[in-house]
Amino acid sequence: MLGVSLVLLLVAASTGGFSALFMTASAIGALTAIYVLVTGRRSWAVIPRRKVAAVALGGAIIVGIVGSSLVPASVETDLASTSSQPTATAIPSATPSPTPTPSAFTEEAPADPATTTPASEAASIVLTDTAATDTTAIALLATLTVKGRAPKTGYDRSGSFGTAWLDVDQNGCDTRNDILARDLTGTVKSGNCRVLTGTLPGPYTGKKIHFVRGTSTSSLVQIDHVVSLSNAWQTGAQQLSQAQRVSLANDPLNLLAVDGRTNSSKGDGDTATWLPPMKAYRCAYVARQISVKATYGLWVTQPEHDAMTRILTACPDERAMASAFAPAPVVVAPVAVAPVPVAAVPVPVVVEPAPAAPAPATPPAPAPAPAPAPASAYYQNCDAARAAGAAPVRAGDAGYGRHLDRDGDGVGCES
Structure with missing residues (x-):
């Protein structure tokens, strides 16, 4: 009987918690005490006589009340109106x-x-x-x-x-x-x-x-x-x-x-x-x-x-x-991308031509030779010969005269 009672208590504790454990113990104790009270025989739980059985019955009832107080209630006192x-x-x-x-x-x-x-x-x-x-x-x-x-x-x-x-x-x-x-x-x-x-x-x-x-x-x-x-x-x-x-x-x-x-x-x-x-x-x-x-x-x-x-x-x-429970968002750092080397493209070098050497100065065209003076020309002085375009006047030319060639070199009005 003791073994059966222990098994019942273990099952109650594992399935229903403390409330079931207390109420099962209460039931076993109450039944045992009632058995001694009715029969007057010594029980397996070592209850020797009726007076002890009465005390055990009271204790079983108290244990049952404690167990019932542990049963969960789904609705109880209002916390707030x-x-x-x-x-x-x-x-x-x-x-x-x-x-x-x-x-x-x-x-x-x-x-x-x-x-x-x-x-x-x-x-x-x-x-x-x-x-x-x-x-x-x-x-x-x-x-x-x-x-x-x-x-x-x-x-x-x-x-x-x-x-x-x-x-x-x-x-x-x-x-x-x-x-x-x-x-x-x-x-x-x-x-x-x-x-x-x-x-x-x-x-x-x-x-x-x-x-x-x-x-x-x-x-x-x-x-x-x-x-x-x-x-x-x-x-x-x-x-x-x-x-x-x-x-x-x-x-x-x-x-x-x-x-x-x-x-x-x-x-x-x-x-x-x-x-x-x-x-x-x-x-x-x-x-x-x-x-x-x-x-x-x-x-x-x-x-x-x-x-x-x-x-x-x-x-x-x-x-x-x-x-602060939420994990920080994962921030993906930007990957540094090395610049792709660009093939060198030769830059065309523009070589400016050297400045051309200045063309040699063209000598001024020689003054046109004066038209030959008419054979009958006569120049009173060099000014008149120049005005006529005949200066200088050389010996043998029309209009030559010694009065124009002062130095006698054969060229008159040379200056």
Whole structure:
């Protein structure tokens, strides 16, 4: 009987957690105590008489009460009254649907994934926290490109964004456990990583949810991609590198622990088609979506842009958020290209001809010989001979006379 009881306790602990363990122990203890009370016989559990059995029965009941208190409740105390909070313009949200079983191809990945991370997917990524910036969300929205959705062709959760969930910071914890540890209060862990229990102050509904790890309970708390991976794929993520998409899928800026039912109602909706039921959280939700899209260079559709603007009109001072988690974009340095040598083309040398030597000065044409003077010519003096063009006058010429040749050399009027 002892062996059977131990087996039952082990099965209960492995399948249902602490609550199942306590309640199984309570049932075994109560049945054993009742057996001793009714029969008066010593039991296998060494309960010698009825008085001890009565005490054991009381203890079993107390253990059962403790176990039942650990059963998760999906709805509990309101954290905030939506009527007392400032509200943004209401946009109809999608009708909630039953919580589906998580799978690797939905926006919510398996509840308890392995933590082994392919080195190629986790390289160069460091986990950091988010922080408010000095920029308002509505100002950051004005910087986003507005255009239509791209086709969903080629989208694949694990192929496009890496295996879910990765241990990107190599701390031994997958991203799901990192976010549970960040967003839940009063957490109990197994070792330094595995979150076993905790309380979620649900940001989308304002309701508390008690989280207990288990096959049937883990999915009550899911990790939501604020900008769904499907939406990201259709608004620019196709153009990112694989490392940047893995970063987007694991960036704390884009992740929130939320209740599973509300996460299922959201699906891959954007601001134009889905908003958190709790109006008081809508400004922060939209600001986070804008911050994610700005960080990863994604665009918004016109309906999405208009819906974001309407929400932020009620809270114009809502700040955008920043995360240093995203890997720096790869900058390809320009390759220096050596100039291609150009074959030398001989430049024609224009040799100007040497200046021609000046032509020898042409001697002036000799004055025409004076027409011979008529034989009867007579020149009274040299002036008259010159005027007649007869100077000089030589002996034998017409008009020669000794009165013209003063030196008697036979030439008169030579000067």
